Amino acid sequence: MIPNTNQMEMFERGLNGTRADDLQVSGNHYKEMPIQPWAVMESVLTRDEFVGFLKGNIIKYSMRAGRKEGSDDANKARHYQLKLQEILHGTDPRSKS
Numbered sequence: 001m002i003p004n005t006n007q008m009e010m011f012e013r014g015l016n017g018t019r020a021d022d023l024q025v026s027g028n029h030y031k032e033m034p035i036q037p038w039a040v041m042e043s044v045l046t047r048d049e050f051v052g053f054l055k056g057n058i059i060k061y062s063m064r065a066g067r068k069e070g071s072d073d074a075n076k077a078r079h080y081q082l083k084l085q086e087i088l089h090g091t092d093p094r095s096k097s
Contacts, residue, residue, distance in 0.1 A: 038083065047087070054084040 042050050061077035085091070 051084065051087060054080050054087065058084065
């Protein structure tokens with residue numbers, strides 16, 4: 001699936017200051033929750049485990065991109081990449097430990 005212009009702009013903004021937690025690919029189901037699932041995972045997993053979770057999802061969505069009708073897996077992979085960058089480079093305030 002080829003990402004649409006709005007989705008590409010969303011990720012460009014994400015790379016320029018918008019946090020991964022402020023973005024949602026394909027709906028609002030996570031953003032409407034009081035706490036996002038990856039915030040729970042980040043709090044119960046070690047940093048290395050959480051990094052592994054993010055990397056695993058990047059691999060999964062990258063490999064699945066274009067294979068599942070109607071999905072936006074390429075942008076899902078980019079979303080996880082953005083979160084991983086925040087964790088690895090310390091730009092997410094919760095990643096400080």
